[in-house]
Amino acid sequence: MADDRPIDASGTKGGISEKSASGIPLGGVATTDEVVASVKEISSQIHDFAGVPGRASEPGPGVRECEGEDPSTYFQVYHPWNFKPDSASDQDVALSNLKEKLSTSGWVLKDSYLDNSPNKNLNLVADNDSKKASVWIVGYSKDDPPSLSIQVVAACYQVPDGQTVDHY
Template sequence: MNNRITGKILHGAALLAVLAGCNVASQEKSGQNEPLETRSVQDVDAETRQISSQILDVMAIKGVLSKSGPGVSVCEGSERGKIFLVRHPWSLTGTSDAELMKAMTRLKGDLPKHGWKVVEYGQNSSRGKSLELTADHVAKKFAVKVEFWKRSSGGDTNEPMLLVNVVSSCYQVPDGEKVDRF
């Protein structure tokens, strides 16, 4: 993955962490001092993989998938090793802009049938005016952001691509478990 894609994925993951309610500092300021749910990293990792797979199924398109897997991150404002979230940035390179646009349309129409609420859909402010979709799954405590990069968008010579960021909510590490995958 080139640096432009990597930077966009990391920025998207940070945004999704906030969208998924993972900003501990903000929760404290707003008076939401409810204790976080305790879950093992392995359980959240497995659920993140499952959700990414479901999103790919909804897209219903063949293409080249990136080889990234889920990663563990510290939630903003929390102590490392005590509270975590899992994020899974990945990409799908398609054969044409038209096919990827159909996948975006399917996501917008079909994600709500699977419990997702589409909270944002439209062009972003980038030079390429990429189409973005952001959705939350309140029951599962996940968020997803999908960005559609058309072929050669922004003057680059990239193939058409969907950038996907799946991010869990923040969870407390169970007693006795260590988080060593940051």
């Protein structure tokens, strides 16, 4: 029997969290262009959170399948990019700002850890339930020049009835 309870603002259906077959939260119904625009806006917010001058890489978001879902109607948008502070000394400032800001504005810092690499790079992982997105940031502070690797990913979305996923 179909579950016709409405999905509320938190992404739950009658108290049950809606997830795709792969366990990624479902974001609802939207076009790929709408979700791409949202992910670009989130990336811009993350850039602002860094709070230091620098250069961001140019490649834009991409669209991929939601594992375990029909690839013609379900999709996920991801946006990997890099940020290089203008000054190497700003790397630690940017990471500190990000760590602080990813606990505000609807963001919840889920994890902050040093990875197992020889450089022990700082990793920050945060979710924003209202934006239905997550971000994973890795600070490559010992690289020359230092940089941040940033990956913004959206929840899995379903295209509106009669449409198919626009991959780009």
